[in-house]
Amino acid sequence: MVNNIFRFNNYFYSMLNNFVRVRFAPSPTGPLHLGGVRTALYNYLFAKKHGGTFILRIEDTDQKRFIPNSESYIIETLKWCKIEPDEGVGYGGDYFPYYQSKRHNIYHYYIDKLLKNGDAYYAFDTDSDLNKKRKEYNDRGLTFSYNYQNRMSLKNSLNMTEKELYDQLKHSSYVVRFKVKPGEKFNIYDLIHGNIIVNTDYLDDKILLKSDGIATYHLANTIDDHLMKITHVLRGEEWLSSMSFHILLYKSFGWIPPNFAHLPLILRKDGKGKISKRNVDNKISDFPIFPIQWKVPNTKTIIPGYRELGYFPEAFVNMLAFLGWNPGTKNEIFSLQELINSFSLEKVTKSSAYFDIKKANWFNKKYLNKNKEKIFLALLKELNKRSLKYKKNFIWKIIDMIIDRINFIHEIWEHSFYFFISPSYYDINFFKKICNEKSLLQLERLKILLTNISPFTYKNLKYFFFKKQETNKNKYEVMQLLRFSLVGILKGIDVFIIIEILGKKESKQRIDNLISKIKEKIRTFFLKKEHKNIDLH
């Protein structure tokens, strides 16, 4: 018989009372990655959607894996994304402390309860004891599991007299394990995955309290979620397997479990598992996985994040939201407020996703127009760097002409420099092609043509080039030469706009520059040739 009791928990109750409390609970073991930020985002969106509270809790139960600066990294990331917590580490609240490392006495209080009611027991097996067992099982093609089948033959309080137990507790270190009752089948309900049938025969007796006296994630997490009145647990799918065990814990304490929603994972493109913060070190990932830059401790290495790479936080958040969730509309550009308004757990996908950096870039481009002020500042910075002074209006005019050609702010200079400075570099392939007398002649003619054009306006320039010069069969070539001398590459906006903006004098000067460059090249070429001839003799 399947027990259906956990399907109807406090979900409807909490929704009806507009009382939603969710938590984002990372461990300080390094920087957050894409998946972590998305989990935080969904928690935030869900909380805001229901007028609830978004809590930040630091799960620092593993001292060995602690990495300094993780916490500040997490908070800075949430700030950058504009999804700040209402409560928790760095934000205060009535359910403090929000560090699990500061809640030892709480966990001990509750573990005693479990010990007393027989749902937990002491275990004294050492690492080497267990490793030996694992090897034994492995040699027989089996997997060792500390469970109901063999717990009675292991070193624990279940098969000790009171005196033996007393002596052991006095003299050796111990862990506390949860005692799973075998032979039970029940239903657990996940808001995204639906009903899942659990058979306790497959569960193992998980450790609740480590030998250093610190609670494991499982215990701490369960107690904290209850005590902090968390209504919905939104976390990564890697926790789905532990959910049944967590439900059992709630049951043991006599508590109503919160609602669970296990979010799909973000997978690596190479099909080798979920993304992890370690991917960056191994250079496995083909896309950046950190939201903001991470300074690797004890080294000088700095790994740039999306912020440093030029992504707007709004674009980053928009893109992340759509990776595993979809409102079903055709439009995909959503502000944070729009995301909040349309967010729902029912629309979260069940399956894992592969990340596509090209789509991320497209999202960023879509946010360029909303960040024009920042583009202006970036361009101004480039000009200041070169001690160039231009009127505001002029700079804005250039930005308006260039904005469609870029994806990121930092691309503005390479697409607009030619309005401010003469090209310092010529595209080598095209330059090679035009290193000849014919081009020189054409360039000289161009100069004369420009000299004669008056007034020097876009309209007039176009007229002279196309109408008056219609006998010229090499129009295309001439245009290329003109653009090349002005820009240095065969790219950029309408060449007549460029000339008009540059003016007659500057345009002619740039043609002259190219002429002398070509002459120089031809000269050195012949010199080399002569040397070769001499060498031959």
Add this chain to the structure above:
RNA sequence: GGCCCAUUCGUCUAUUGGUUAGGACGUCAGGUUUUCAUCCUGGAAAGAGGGGUUCGAUUCCCCUAUGGGCUACCA
């Protein structure tokens, strides 16, 4: 190996028994731009496979395959 989850164009996804299976990114072609990009128009592109249930399955069930998670005194 065991347990669990998933499976629609290359990628993100829509569709909750009846659709010419829709959109977005990317890609390709054409147009505009005498360049390049933008932009516009159009094209190619998907229900993992096999069984059921049904008048009818992408949708429900089972099996297989594939991918993923968990299987730690890590979270």
